Amino acid sequence: MMALPGGRHLDSVTLPGQRLHLMQVDSVQRWMEDLKLMTECECMCVLQAKPISLEEDAQGDLILIEKLLMEKCSELSAVTERCLQVENEHVLKSMKACVSETLSMLGQHFGQLLELALTREVQALVRKIDASDNIYTTESTTGNLFSLTQEGAPLCRIIAKEGGVVALFKVCRQDSFRCLYPQALRTLASICCVEEGVHQLEKVDGVLCLADILTDNSHSEATRAEAAAVVAQVTSPHLPVTQHLSSFLESMEEIVTALVKLCQEASSGEVFLLASAALANITFFDTMACEMLLQLNAIRVLLEACSDKQRVDTPYTRDQIVTILANMSVLEQCASDIIQENGVQLIMGMLSEKPRSGTPAEVAACERVQQKAAVTLARLSRDPDVAREAVRLSCMSRLIELCRSPSERNSSDAVLVACLAALRRLAGVCPEGLQDSDFQQLVQPRLVDSFLLCSNMEESFV
Numbered sequence: 001m002m003a004l005p006g007g008r009h010l011d012s013v014t015l016p017g018q019r020l021h022l023m024q025v026d027s028v029q030r031w032m033e034d035l036k037l038m039t040e041c042e043c044m045c046v047l048q049a050k051p052i053s054l055e056e057d058a059q060g061d062l063i064l065i066e067k068l069l070m071e072k073c074s075e076l077s078a079v080t081e082r083c084l085q086v087e088n089e090h091v092l093k094s095m096k097a098c099v100s101e102t103l104s105m106l107g108q109h110f111g112q113l114l115e116l117a118l119t120r121e122v123q124a125l126v127r128k129i130d131a132s133d134n135i136y137t138t139e140s141t142t143g144n145l146f147s148l149t150q151e152g153a154p155l156c157r158i159i160a161k162e163g164g165v166v167a168l169f170k171v172c173r174q175d176s177f178r179c180l181y182p183q184a185l186r187t188l189a190s191i192c193c194v195e196e197g198v199h200q201l202e203k204v205d206g207v208l209c210l211a212d213i214l215t216d217n218s219h220s221e222a223t224r225a226e227a228a229a230v231v232a233q234v235t236s237p238h239l240p241v242t243q244h245l246s247s248f249l250e251s252m253e254e255i256v257t258a259l260v261k262l263c264q265e266a267s268s269g270e271v272f273l274l275a276s277a278a279l280a281n282i283t284f285f286d287t288m289a290c291e292m293l294l295q296l297n298a299i300r301v302l303l304e305a306c307s308d309k310q311r312v313d314t315p316y317t318r319d320q321i322v323t324i325l326a327n328m329s330v331l332e333q334c335a336s337d338i339i340q341e342n343g344v345q346l347i348m349g350m351l352s353e354k355p356r357s358g359t360p361a362e363v364a365a366c367e368r369v370q371q372k373a374a375v376t377l378a379r380l381s382r383d384p385d386v387a388r389e390a391v392r393l394s395c396m397s398r399l400i401e402l403c404r405s406p407s408e409r410n411s412s413d414a415v416l417v418a419c420l421a422a423l424r425r426l427a428g429v430c431p432e433g434l435q436d437s438d439f440q441q442l443v444q445p446r447l448v449d450s451f452l453l454c455s456n457m458e459e460s461f462v
Contacts, residue, residue, distance in 0.1 A: 075102050115154075125141050126163045129145070138171060138177060157194050165191055165204065192230060201230075256293065259282075260279070276302070279298070283327035290334075299343065375418050377399075403423065421447070
């Protein structure tokens, strides 16, 4: 039917000449001509329905935010100009809300613009890592990505969201990139300081990859140390998401065994620190880890390392060691192992931990060492043999000094509470080791009363 103006229709009529022409045209040729029209139409439909590429979409978002930002800048400029022309204080006050709102929106749009720009940069780096089979390109790009992780948690979230964790584990699963494993793992450890990074690690079976690296002695010590750093990060007690790392439990025995071995064979303090930090966090992660550590003679390995200045030379490392000991000390068998390895004397030494440089970070580390040493001593002193050994080594005198002298504990309340608890535990076993004044002030009253007394003491108190 052929449509005519006015809604009328006219039946098509084939003329004799037309019929003859149609009969002479090859049917295949005619079908191909019709097919061309059909496919062109279909292609147009597909193209119209196809989404804009991510890059074009991001570019559009950037342009939009830039436009909004410029508009708000113009608004702020206009409001400021009007304020300069107004002398009435009442009117100026009313304009204050407008200025505040404009500034708030300006900050919001600027933040969004910055995030979009950084997202584009991250996307480009991730795509480059993912597509590269060139070792130099991958090394350079991974280095750039690591630099971005050092800018803080917001950028780490963007990197995790844009596939950075996936791309880096892809690198760590290719033998041709073995020399880049330390750099890739260091970048992963930085990204996993945020929950989004840990989630992505779980999705790509990252724990299994880390276990494979740690248990493979053909990898360099540096590679295994960086893998330990990632383990330390993803098992951090400060990240609530780590409690849901189901894949970690499946590989925990392999990982713990490999980490103890790494501590034992560490050639430097940095390697020992990373391996012991991972073990310390794992003891918080699951109590079964403490039993594994006992079976692996980890107490002997850790206490022997304390006398090796090449491996243990900072309060940060001793903090990791005493954390492991404190968490293991809830097990009864731990006490006999501690005594056998002269551990009480080492714990006594940790009660005297002092900072060398006086930096806030080092001072805080020393406080943690003192506190955890006192906690460990209190827990282990359930065993009478440990308590008697502690009294023999004059631990009670040191605990009393820490309680009575704020400067000895850097005025730390946490250290004070731990020392009072340890002193009371020892006094319960060997009360003869205390003077009457110490007993009456530090042991006999309620803990809170002794705490208040000691926390208000002056240095001249005798």
